[in-house]
Amino acid sequence: xxxxxxxxxxxxxxxxxxxxxxxxxxxxxxxxxxxxxxxxxxxxxxxxxxxxxxxxxxxxxxxxxxxxxxxxxxxxxxxxxxxxxxxxxxxxxxxxxxxxxxxxxxxxxxxxxxxxxxxxxxxxxxxxxxxxxxxxxxxxxxxxxxxxxxxxxxxxxxxxxxxxxxxxxxxxxxxxxxxxxxxxxxxxxxxxxxxxxxxxxxxxxxxxxxxxxxxxxxxxxxxxxxxxxxxxxxxxxxxxxxxxxxxxxxxxxxxxxxxxxxxxxxxxxxxxxxxxxxx
Amino acid sequence: xxxxxxxxxxxxxxxxxxxxxxxxxxxxxxxxxxxxxxxxxxxxxxxxxxxxxxxxxxxxxxxxxxxxxxxxxxxxxxxxxxxxxxxxxxxxxxxxxxxxxxxxxxxxxxxxxxxxxxxxxxxxxxxxxxxxxxxxxxxxxxxxxxxxxxxxxxxxxxxxxxxxxxxxxxxxxxxxxxxxxxxxxxxxxxxxxxxxxxxxxxxxxxxxxxxxxxxxxxxxxxxxxxxxxxxxxxxxxxxxxxxxxxxxxxxxxxxxxxxxxxxxxxxxxxxxxxxxxxxxxxxxxxxxxxxxxxxxxxxxxxxxxxxx
Ligand SMILES: Nc1ncnc2c1ncn2[C@@H]1O[C@H](COP(=O)(O)OP(=O)(O)OP(=O)(O)O)[C@@H](O)[C@H]1O
Ligand SMILES: [Mg+2]
Numbered sequence: 001x002x003x004x005x006x007x008x009x010x011x012x013x014x015x016x017x018x019x020x021x022x023x024x025x026x027x028x029x030x031x032x033x034x035x036x037x038x039x040x041x042x043x044x045x046x047x048x049x050x051x052x053x054x055x056x057x058x059x060x061x062x063x064x065x066x067x068x069x070x071x072x073x074x075x076x077x078x079x080x081x082x083x084x085x086x087x088x089x090x091x092x093x094x095x096x097x098x099x100x101x102x103x104x105x106x107x108x109x110x111x112x113x114x115x116x117x118x119x120x121x122x123x124x125x126x127x128x129x130x131x132x133x134x135x136x137x138x139x140x141x142x143x144x145x146x147x148x149x150x151x152x153x154x155x156x157x158x159x160x161x162x163x164x165x166x167x168x169x170x171x172x173x174x175x176x177x178x179x180x181x182x183x184x185x186x187x188x189x190x191x192x193x194x195x196x197x198x199x200x201x202x203x204x205x206x207x208x209x210x211x212x213x214x215x216x217x218x219x220x221x222x223x224x225x226x227x228x229x230x231x232x233x234x235x236x237x238x239x240x241x242x243x244x245x246x247x248x249x250x251x252x253x254x255x256x257x258x259x260x261x262x263x264x265x266x267x268x269x270x271x272x273x274x275x276x277x278x279x
Numbered sequence: 280x281x282x283x284x285x286x287x288x289x290x291x292x293x294x295x296x297x298x299x300x301x302x303x304x305x306x307x308x309x310x311x312x313x314x315x316x317x318x319x320x321x322x323x324x325x326x327x328x329x330x331x332x333x334x335x336x337x338x339x340x341x342x343x344x345x346x347x348x349x350x351x352x353x354x355x356x357x358x359x360x361x362x363x364x365x366x367x368x369x370x371x372x373x374x375x376x377x378x379x380x381x382x383x384x385x386x387x388x389x390x391x392x393x394x395x396x397x398x399x400x401x402x403x404x405x406x407x408x409x410x411x412x413x414x415x416x417x418x419x420x421x422x423x424x425x426x427x428x429x430x431x432x433x434x435x436x437x438x439x440x441x442x443x444x445x446x447x448x449x450x451x452x453x454x455x456x457x458x459x460x461x462x463x464x465x466x467x468x469x470x471x472x473x474x475x476x477x478x479x480x481x482x483x484x485x486x487x488x489x490x491x492x493x494x495x496x497x498x499x500x501x502x503x504x505x506x507x508x509x510x511x512x513x514x515x516x517x518x519x520x521x522x523x524x525x526x527x528x529x530x531x532x533x534x535x536x537x538x539x540x541x542x543x544x545x546x547x548x549x550x551x552x553x554x555x556x557x558x559x560x561x562x563x564x565x566x567x568x569x570x571x572x573x574x575x576x577x578x579x580x581x582x583x584x585x586x587x
Contacts, residue, residue, distance in 0.1 A: 034371035116367035
């Protein structure tokens with residue numbers, strides 16, 4: 001006898017209140033199941049990325065820079081120590097983009113599986129939140145691994161250094177949630193990627209005080225840093241990992257900036273998803 | 280009769296200025312199997328998505344299971360099983376993971392799903408593919424998986440948008456058999472299809488849609504009675520001569536349809552008509568008398584054949 005004959009029916013077996021309260025977690029579970037298929041790849045990248053960058057630029061290039069900078073160092077520390085928080089934030093942002101942009105494009109444009117999810121009791125808000133939560137998991141993993149590699153390289157000098165983990169995570173998911181909202185609106189993503197990579201990601205990476213202090217750049221370029229989550233996160237990271245000089249009001253400004261971005265990105269991606277699905 | 284499970288009044292959907300669904304009215308009773316028929320672009324899938332409580336209507340009234348989908352989308356969708364026209368499986372997951380995760384979206388437990396997945400894999404004849412990535416399945420296998428997925432939550436209302444497109448005859452019959460059994464158990468079915476035999480087999484009642492409007496409504500038998508004659512005579516004179524001959528034959532029957540390759544003559548008695556044609560000295564190359572089908576109703580109402 002097959003189960004068809006034992007059918008109880010959705011009215012009996014389904015509790016829609018439960019779905020309304022936990023739906024985002026179900027979506028996150030689906031995302032993590034897919035992500036887990038790549039877990040070794042993701043972990044390998046998460047480890048290799050900091051090791052290679054910190055070795056080549058931090059230690060390699062750093063040797064030259066430290067020599068010419070003399071005992072004062074860069075911002076009072078070794079170049080490696082100066083650079084590491086910026087790379088930490090970059091890795092967080094990159095991981096967040098991977099886990100928010102690609103699932104969103106798949107879900108709406110390539111495989112349309114978001115429409116499949118939305119045909120169940122799952123709402124657009126829950127899909128957006130679930131994607132966000134899964135990317136949060138990835139970003140936390142990436143940042144924690146990065147942080148331990150920094151520790152191994154001796155790049156953490158302050159007792160507050162562990163706080164660089166949540167700030168980098170916040171920067172990552174803040175940026176990720178904004179790109180998630182943008183990706184949710186895209187019908188033709190190819191042009192977008194070209195523009196995004198060349199005119200947004202590259203400049204942000206190069207002009208956010210990543211490799212040298214923002215203040216040593218000409219004034220007319222410094223605005224890029226100010227709108228860049230990477231710079232705000234890097235500044236906080238430097239303050240927390242080695243005690244880079246920072247007034248309390250600046251620390252608050254950086255935090256508020258990142259947090260606002262996160263809130264805006266999170267809620268607008270929910271709205272974008274819901275609207276697109278209701279078309 | 281108790282109040283209908285689905286009730287639409289003046290249901291309208293516009294995409295910008297374009298009216299895809301134009302003020303349609305219909306009711307579907309519990310346990311009924313209701314069909315939407317119509318040519319490409321008629322608005323069937325759009326209607327299905329609105330009933331599926333995902334796409335928002337532009338205007339009109341709609342209640343499903345006594346609720347308005349605009350306010351109670353998730354509560355309604357909890358009891359729907361949806362098989363969309365285009366498969367939208369999760370391509371990164373395996374066959375059984377797709378079923379499992381979909382079941383999770385309904386909040387179903389691991390224990391329940393474990394047994395359910397076995398049953399659905401058997402139904403979809405995908406037992407051997409359970410661990411295969413969806414990407415590696417053939418088109419028909421993906422379709423079968425999408426259909427199986429729609430059943431995971433034991434839905435009260437099952438919505439199938441051209442379910443058997445791409446299925447081989449055996450898979451079609453397995454599905455029909457399953458749908459009959461679900462219907463016996465009181466499940467309400469909403470089906471769109473381009474296969475008239477499917478509509479005749481599966482639907483208690485159907486509407487023919489064209490350009491967003493409902494052209495006719497009734498049981499398959501009633502529609503055939505209302506919009507066609509008892510029999511149809513199909514004759515061919517060869518493609519060059521068909522239209523010339525059609526003019527001569529026009530007065531001999533109730534209605535005539537000229538298709539590129541043949542002429543359809545509508546008459547209560549096809550054999551009698553054929554005799555008349557021979558006596559008039561006309562000699563078609565081939566002739567065939569058959570009973571009217573929904574195909575003829577469709578042609579009459581929309582001016583289009585289903586299989587071009
Ligand atoms: N998202 C959309 N945006 C704009 N127009 C749309 C959209 N979806 C459907 N349409 C239009 O609405 C009309 C009805 O489409 P629909 O998919 O409902 O037709 P259908 O009856 O299901 O056709 P088919 O038999 O080809 O599946 C078509 O003209 C289509 O172009
Ligand atoms: Mg359609």
